[in-house]
Amino acid sequence: MDDIPVPIPAQPVRFMDRLRAFMRGRQLAYRTEKTYCGWIRDYIRFHKMRRPEEMGKAEVDAWLGHLASQRNVSVNTQKTALNAIVFLYRQFLNIELGKLDFDRTSKGQRLPVVFSHEEATAVIDKLQGHHRLLVSLMYGAGLRVMEAVRLRVHDVDFGHQCIFVREAKGDKWRRTLLPKSLAPSLQAQIELALSIHKRDLEEGFGAVYLPHALAKKYPNAATSPGWQYIFPAPDRSMDPRSQVMRRHHLGEQQVRRAVAKALSETGIRKKASCHTFRHSFATRLLASGTDIRNIQELLGHSDINTTMIYTHVIGIHERGVVSPID
The missing domain is CATH 1.10.150.130 (Tyrosine recombinase, N-terminal domain)
Known part of the structure; x- marks a missing residue:
């Protein structure tokens, strides 16, 4: 939590x-x-x-x-x-510091590690159940791990084939792709989440956590289907802050551990993690000719320069440059 x-x-x-x-x-x-x-x-x-x-x-x-x-x-x-x-x-504090003059770090900016499509699918193939779907969403929609586990039922629009990412990094909202190939699995996961929610309601629980003051503004929202997490935790637990017994979303650390295990089983030697799938989403789109501004919007970057880092990741061989020895 x-x-x-x-x-x-x-x-x-x-x-x-x-x-x-x-x-x-x-x-x-x-x-x-x-x-x-x-x-x-x-x-x-x-x-x-x-x-x-x-x-x-x-x-x-x-x-x-x-x-x-x-x-x-x-x-x-x-x-x-x-x-x-x-x-x-x-x-x-409303205090002006003036012009700061500190020693700046000398560690240069590193290029993000990315998977090839074959590597990404090899890792995903080692995963099962909701972990497989979560990681597929990271790769297929460019989600951060916390954005994936926090998805709620009303965040998925099957009609317009998109996913709404609410209160992401920097409190920004954005809309990203809903991969067609994942729609059936995501629909099945939502049905499972709602069946768990129905059982919680029957047992006297079922009120999900709501951000900010929404619980007071919309008293019935916490038990409505749309606000339920798509990836609910396996067990209810006591919220240590509010002392309310509720079912939260799946923990991000569980997903990280599952990905680490899958990486070791595939034998991929890259220093990779859950976030590597988001980097790979961006680089695959860029390699396929997607406009950098569209990628910026899908990733939710405020500054285009943040997105431009991926132009350095795309291998020069993908731009048609061949080594003289070849």
């Missing part, structure tokens, strides 16, 4: 509670909230638990430089830490 926000007091007093309340008022995605809070805690601990209001540019430069020189973080990781600390000062 890592995607369910931790409760905070109605009138928060502690610093981190006030920060979380501020972030939620700004409608930040919960994963962004967790990431920013983690880096801000790291910053405070690095400076021996000093109050952020008592620190400024010099302390921020020292911390960011430490991440680069001592902890050897990547370029993107240092950027995320920078974004978190800038949010803290500019947005929450």
Whole structure:
């Protein structure tokens, strides 16, 4: 249940509670909230638990430089830490840091690892049941693992052959492809999920978690079929935050472990993971001639430069370039 926000007091007093309340008022995605809070805690601990209001540019430069020189973080990781600390000062504390001058990480940007189509299907063939369908959606629709496990019944539009991804990274919504070959399996999985939901209702449960204040705004939505997770957890569990017994979605770590096991069985030596299927989705579309702007929209990237990385992944042999020795 890592995607369910931790409760905070109605009138928060502690610093981190006030920060979380501020972030939620700004409608930040919960994963962004967790990431920013983690880096801000790291910053405070690095400076021996000093109050952020008592620190400024010099302390921020020292911390960011430490991440680069001592902890050897990547370029993107240092950027995320920078974004978190800038949010803290500019947005929450209303303090201008001025021009920062910190040591930037020297680790260059790495190209994403991708599968060939044969490798992707070989891994998928090693999977069974809902794990197979989930990973097929990652490859066929470009979903992140958390986006896949969080799909709800009303997110799939069979008529228009599309999938709606709601509250994705950066709290963005997008529409992506529904692979025709997966439609029958997805329909069967939805029917299974709704039969489990029906049984939960008969046993006095069946209210699913709803994001933000939807549970108050729409009291009946939590038990309606459309809001149910397509990939429900095998068992009901007590939500440690709300103390409500409910059935959550399948855990992303279960899917990661299944993919890791399948990778080892196929003997593929690449440093791959669930996210490799999303990278492979983008590169296969690019290799087949899909416009880069369409790929950007399907992946939900705000910046076209993020999508452009895949142009460097496509092998030059796929552009008709042949080695002189051949």
